[in-house]
Amino acid sequence: MISFMPYPVRIEDIVVETEDGSLKTFTLAFEQERHRKGWQHVPGQFVMLSVAGAGEAPVGLASSPTEETLLCTVNRAGMVTTALHQLKVGDRLGLRGPLGNGFPLDGEMKGKNIVMIAGGFAVTILRAALMAVLARRQDYGRVTFIYGARSPGMLLYQQELRQWAQRGDIDLYVTIDREAPGWAGLVGFVPTIAAQVAPSPENSVALICGPPIMIKFTMPPLEAIGWKDEQVYLSLENRMKCGQGLCCHCNVGPTLVCKDGPVFTRAQVKRLPMEY
Amino acid sequence: MQTVMISPAELDALIEKWQTYYAVYVPALAKPAAATTDWAPGWRRFVEGEPLILPVGPTPASVKTFYFPQPETLLSFSLEENHPDKGAMREPVKSQGMQVVLGVRPCDAASVLLNQLPFIEDPLYMANCQRTALVGFTCTSRLSTCFCTEMGGSPLHSAGLDLALSSLEDGFILEVLSEKGEILVAGCNLVPASASDMAGLTARRQGAAPGDSVQLQLLRSCALNRLYEAPMWQALGEACINCGACTFICPTCFCFDIQDEVVQGQGRRIRYWDSCMFPLYSQHTSGHNPRGKKLQRTRNRFLHKLKYFPDRFGPFSCVGCGRCIGDCPVNIDIREVLSDLVRCTELE
Structure with missing residues (x-):
């Protein structure tokens, strides 16, 4: 059943993620126990966050259902997200969801080697996917996580990145676009690093989230070593209003990003008109 | 009965x-x-x-307005400073x-x-x-x-x-x-x-x-790509001024926008008719617009009615009332669009 009534949630914590302050991670708590108990989601799904008076905006969930808390990392871009960024701990929000399909963690990904490639703040939903994989690490093969940002100060989840680096069961590659003072890690665009890492396509699934230009240049080196479009999962975004396949705003030809997606294989995306 | x-x-x-x-x-x-x-x-x-x-x-206006009134209140809230439930969203009456x-x-x-x-x-x-x-x-x-x-x-x-x-x-x-x-x-x-x-x-x-007429059957069985890439959209997109009149008088156009409206501290979230003819309809916050061109928007409206909707639900999303033909300021006739599309299905 379609619903436009958000669940009331409170902001429990706010972390300013990036040096320019454009990205904040909000820890959200349901006001009502029955909403908290009834909540289930799949990494890759999104919610509509609403600020009364400003409106609603779609935001990918940054946390995995295996975690205690619900996290949304929000880029300050338009009216709603700007209003969101002005809120304080304890303030009230509306949350509608979970919406969309999510990554096939229990489907095509299970038992496979997992390659996650993220550019910029699109890493948020891959954080959710990675946390779910780590919670059931034995269900998956090798895990490769490639993540790039413009500069060290634009990297999200920095504390967790350090923890992941020390685990030993993730091949972690964190890169920045250009040399920066104090940065001893990888330097180079995500496609370049992906080409160097060259993860094997054998028994593997890749989740790639980032700006279209990054995806465009990441694919050729992967294709060169045998990756097929059916193995690669992308997450589309389009302007959305209802998030439930009704208002038609997010349509890409006959496909509705909010309801049929936002996660699609690259093979599926290639069959769609270029309207995303 | x-x-x-x-x-x-x-x-x-x-x-x-x-x-x-x-x-x-x-x-x-x-x-x-x-x-x-x-x-x-x-x-x-x-x-x-x-x-x-x-x-x-x-009739001059379709019955859409009785089922899908504009605006329709989705929820209400108060933003008054001293309101005990400030910002809480309530079901509409x-x-x-x-x-x-x-x-x-x-x-x-x-x-x-x-x-x-x-x-x-x-x-x-x-x-x-x-x-x-x-x-x-x-x-x-x-x-x-x-x-x-x-x-x-x-x-x-x-x-x-x-x-x-x-x-x-x-x-x-x-x-x-x-x-x-x-x-x-x-x-x-x-x-x-x-x-x-x-x-x-x-x-x-x-x-x-x-x-279904023979024409509609041809359209139904034709692959989307052929219709999407048809050369006819070029001329149609140039003619259409994207005024949106056709979408508002159409009984089967149903897309909507959602906005918050606040008057003197009392707010409500409303949905109201939108039109895929408008550039803002699909524009991302970043400024990127997947249907930034007039041609793309014109094509979207017609293909939604004649291909996307039937592919998803079965019937065509047009009842042939002809209101859009009468009201179009540049004389676009959906019957001609339909027959041009059918011609595309027959081209080798």
């Missing part, structure tokens, strides 16, 4: 009886002097004693009263059924379906822009109506088609229609056979 005869005088009496229990709307042929609560765009409340005049062909829409044409009745396909899980739309009764008149003549038969409909169809009236020389055959229709005629002592009158109506209906 019964089929009875009703004289014009009996019909007048029946409408006056409805008037005491329900809100009865009739087509507004002229613009009302002022917008009142007794008014829906293109429709007005029935006034006792006034004759019911129906235009040839479809919905009107429950029955409304009778009188003078509906078969094309519009068909549109209600089509719109139910996407809206079947929308509680607001379905609640409006529950409280709205459609009393329709089958068509005895048609406008040059009418093309319901090309879209698989018929000027004599009754699908979607609660009561259907078909005129005879000295009155009407009244078909009672639903429970709501039964309630509307309850307690009336009307004479059952004679076998010959019913046979006459059936014969007339058979003349206008419904179903």
Whole structure:
């Protein structure tokens, strides 16, 4: 059943993620126990966050259902997200969801080697996917996580990145676009690093989230070593209003990003008109 | 369900009886002097004693407004500083009263059924379906822009109506088609229609056979890419000025926008009709627009009706009322678009 009534949630914590302050991670708590108990989601799904008076905006969930808390990392871009960024701990929000399909963690990904490639703040939903994989690490093969940002100060989840680096069961590659003072890690665009890492396509699934230009240049080196479009999962975004396949705003030809997606294989995306 | 005869005088009496229990709307042929609560765009409340005049062909405005009013309140909230529940979102209070829409044409009745396909899980739309009764008149003549038969409909169809009236020389055959229709005629002592009158109506209906035409079948079986990449969109996109008139008068265009509206500390979230003809409709916050070109938006509207919707739900999302043909400022004719598309399916 379609619903436009958000669940009331409170902001429990706010972390300013990036040096320019454009990205904040909000820890959200349901006001009502029955909403908290009834909540289930799949990494890759999104919610509509609403600020009364400003409106609603779609935001990918940054946390995995295996975690205690619900996290949304929000880029300050338009009216709603700007209003969101002005809120304080304890303030009230509306949350509608979970919406969309999510990554096939229990489907095509299970038992496979997992390659996650993220550019910029699109890493948020891959954080959710990675946390779910780590919670059931034995269900998956090798895990490769490639993540790039413009500069060290634009990297999200920095504390967790350090923890992941020390685990030993993730091949972690964190890169920045250009040399920066104090940065001893990888330097180079995500496609370049992906080409160097060259993860094997054998028994593997890749989740790639980032700006279209990054995806465009990441694919050729992967294709060169045998990756097929059916193995690669992308997450589309389009302007959305209802998030439930009704208002038609997010349509890409006959496909509705909010309801049929936002996660699609690259093979599926290639069959769609270029309207995303 | 019964089929009875009703004289014009009996019909007048029946409408006056409805008037005491329900809100009865009739087509507004002229613009009302002022917008009142007794008014829906293109429709007005029935006034006792006034004759019911129906235009040839479809009514000026479609019945969409009764099912999908604009705006429709989705929720309300208070932003007053001292309000104990500041920012808390509350369910809206919905009107429950029955409304009778009188003078509906078969094309519009068909549109209600089509719109139910996407809206079947929308509680607001379905609640409006529950409280709205459609009393329709089958068509005895048609406008040059009418093309319901090309879209698989018929000027004599009754699908979607609660009561259907078909005129005879000295009155009407009244078909009672639903429970709501039964309630509307309850307690009336009307004479059952004679076998010959019913046979006459059936014969007339058979003349206008419904179903997919050969053209529609071609369109249905054609791959999307061929239609999407058809060269015809170039000229059409240049002609169309993206005014959106067609989308607003269309009975089967149903996309909507959602916005928050705050007046003196009291807010509500509303949905209202939008149009895929407008650039902002698809523009991302970043400024990127997947349908930034006029051509892309024009193509989206027609393909939504003639390909995307049928691929998803089955029927075509057009009832052939022809309103868009009459109102388009640059004379775009959806019938020509349709036949151009069909020609594309035949090209090698």
